[in-house]
Amino acid sequence: MSRVEIVSASSPVDFRPSNSENSTFSRHGDDLPWTTNTLLNNLSCSPTLRLTASQLPGANTNVDENIFPSLPPLLHGHPKVHLRNGVMNASRSAANHDPDAEKAFFVADLGQVYRQHLRWQACLPEIQPFYAVKCNPDPYVVRLLAALGTGFDCASNGEINQILEIGVDPTRIIYANPCKAVSFVRNAGKLGVDTMTFDNADELYKISRAHPGAQLVVRILADDSKSICAFNIKFGAPLAVVPGLLAKAKELNLDVVGVSFHVGSGCYDPSVYTDAVMRARTAFDMGTEAGYHFSLLDVGGGFEDALFEQAATYLTDAIATYFPDRRGIKIIAEPGRFYVSKAFSLAANIIARRAPLAEASAREEHPDQPSIMYYINDGVYGAFNCILFDHQTVHPYVLAMGSSFHVAASEPVTNSSVWGPTCDSIDCVCPATQLPGALRVGDWLGFDNMGAYTVCAASQFNGFEVSNVVYTTGGFGASEVRRVLAKFAADAHGL
Numbered sequence: 001m002s003r004v005e006i007v008s009a010s011s012p013v014d015f016r017p018s019n020s021e022n023s024t025f026s027r028h029g030d031d032l033p034w035t036t037n038t039l040l041n042n043l044s045c046s047p048t049l050r051l052t053a054s055q056l057p058g059a060n061t062n063v064d065e066n067i068f069p070s071l072p073p074l075l076h077g078h079p080k081v082h083l084r085n086g087v088m089n090a091s092r093s094a095a096n097h098d099p100d101a102e103k104a105f106f107v108a109d110l111g112q113v114y115r116q117h118l119r120w121q122a123c124l125p126e127i128q129p130f131y132a133v134k135c136n137p138d139p140y141v142v143r144l145l146a147a148l149g150t151g152f153d154c155a156s157n158g159e160i161n162q163i164l165e166i167g168v169d170p171t172r173i174i175y176a177n178p179c180k181a182v183s184f185v186r187n188a189g190k191l192g193v194d195t196m197t198f199d200n201a202d203e204l205y206k207i208s209r210a211h212p213g214a215q216l217v218v219r220i221l222a223d224d225s226k227s228i229c230a231f232n233i234k235f236g237a238p239l240a241v242v243p244g245l246l247a248k249a250k251e252l253n254l255d256v257v258g259v260s261f262h263v264g265s266g267c268y269d270p271s272v273y274t275d276a277v278m279r280a281r282t283a284f285d286m287g288t289e290a291g292y293h294f295s296l297l298d299v300g301g302g303f304e305d306a307l308f309e310q311a312a313t314y315l316t317d318a319i320a321t322y323f324p325d326r327r328g329i330k331i332i333a334e335p336g337r338f339y340v341s342k343a344f345s346l347a348a349n350i351i352a353r354r355a356p357l358a359e360a361s362a363r364e365e366h367p368d369q370p371s372i373m374y375y376i377n378d379g380v381y382g383a384f385n386c387i388l389f390d391h392q393t394v395h396p397y398v399l400a401m402g403s404s405f406h407v408a409a410s411e412p413v414t415n416s417s418v419w420g421p422t423c424d425s426i427d428c429v430c431p432a433t434q435l436p437g438a439l440r441v442g443d444w445l446g447f448d449n450m451g452a453y454t455v456c457a458a459s460q461f462n463g464f465e466v467s468n469v470v471y472t473t474g475g476f477g478a479s480e481v482r483r484v485l486a487k488f489a490a491d492a493h494g495l
């Protein structure tokens, strides 16, 4: 039998199971005085966990590496192992009475980022990715991508500084925000970041004052109606105004070098890339008419993990059709979520539970309403801001329940809702999902695909800290990830 204590023995769970629940709930009923030692003893002989000694909490020192002294250690092993280790560490912290012992945490699998890069290279060998930093500016992720040779799409002074500080050459940055503060434009110029987008005449005046030597990219409107997050309402010049903008740029003696578009983030119909590339072709021709010689095509972001190969096919075909002669044209893209969405998982602790409809009679009266409400220690003001800002839906699974990481297939589930820890009722992580009714305070829920637009926009509203990240190189590709990161660090590319 596998037993892992996940609730502090010394601060026993603060709820009283009702009589009807006692039968399904024996762990706290038996009132065992669990300590860290009993935890470890039980773990090491556990058939379910199959963890070796080196995978136990605190036993990682001989296999982990500190390639970057300023960053947390880079662990080996499958992310699932680290989710479990984190849960066990939390249990130890709880036994030590550490405040915030059960804090939620991410596990980042850098091997997954690397595998996405291989996928990119296989499907879009002609297109150089410029990672959209805003999607997840994680220090390991940007170092790994820099080490793999990608460029970076930055949208602010802060992002530019972050990328330059790790040793990336400014020519590998595109400042892809069409509406920039004039001081940011000036600073970009000072730092050698020359490539930047624009989509309006005011921006041209600003750039002519603050960075007249910039290499400009006109951002055109693309059909974003097939994306979860549309951008057209805020950015993109309609083709009809492009000739006027280019004439204005000429008049101001500015250099326009190419065209960019963005089909919207989270694009679920990749056929829109065809239309966007066609529009870019028209804009290229407008450039020629205005006396420019465009050499840069930027196809933006929007790549969804599940639809990537399809998107790549549409793009490749469209580029072949509309840019049959690509000599002298560099093609780049600005993928964000494609690289990171699957690379991060989150473990969150159930800190409270309410069962307003636990009685069978109440459930019959409200058959559609979740009968159990679980409250976890990260929410929409934290990592789950993606639900509000990025329109994501998340799917919790049981990471640790009772004393085990294993949930029997026969475990009865019930209609449940999952809530964040703040005092705001908007803080709902999951309005309706099926979870075991026997989950208790101290158990853990897991959430996969938490890498895109999550950590980066988390706030500390209501005094809840942003969840920490545990890093691993994962499975396939792990040694290559370590090799390129070690080389990157050795080349003295910052810390």
Ligand SMILES: *Cc1c(COP(=O)(O)O)cnc(C)c1O
Pocket (backbone or CB within 6 Å): 132, 134, 135, 153, 176, 177, 262, 264, 265, 266, 267, 300, 301, 302, 303, 334, 335, 336, 337, 338
């Ligand atoms: C957000 C953004 C991206 C990244 O979009 P994804 O959908 O995450 O790939 C790329 N370029 C620009 C200009 C953006 O604003």
